[in-house]
Amino acid sequence: MKEFPLVYTNVWDGIIAVPLVLILVQVLKILFSIKGSYISTLSTVIGLIISIFFSHPHSLSAGIFMGFFYGNGAVGVYASLKTSLQAFQRKQ
Numbered sequence: 001m002k003e004f005p006l007v008y009t010n011v012w013d014g015i016i017a018v019p020l021v022l023i024l025v026q027v028l029k030i031l032f033s034i035k036g037s038y039i040s041t042l043s044t045v046i047g048l049i050i051s052i053f054f055s056h057p058h059s060l061s062a063g064i065f066m067g068f069f070y071g072n073g074a075v076g077v078y079a080s081l082k083t084s085l086q087a088f089q090r091k092q
Contacts, residue, residue, distance in 0.1 A: 004061075012055060013066065014073075021047050021074035040075050047071025 025043050028034060047070030052063035
């Protein structure tokens with residue numbers, strides 16, 4: 001039986017990778033008029049690309065595992081900020 005990969009997380013994961021995915025998705029959304037229903041998929045794909053090719057290039061399984069975290073983390077940050085902003089605007 002194959003063992004699960006040992007995945008090390010560091011400052012790169014939370015401070016650089018997730019905001020980078022968020023920024024790239026927003027830029028691509030503006031440039032190419034991407035529908036809202038495709039944003040989470042685009043975020044996951046960008047997260048996988050960053051993780052597999054830059055963050056964890058020597059371990060495909062670790063790259064895939066962390067790529068989903070990068071993409072879904074960016075979607076979560078976006079959803080949280082959007083919800084908070086809408087709630088703030090309703091109170092004023």
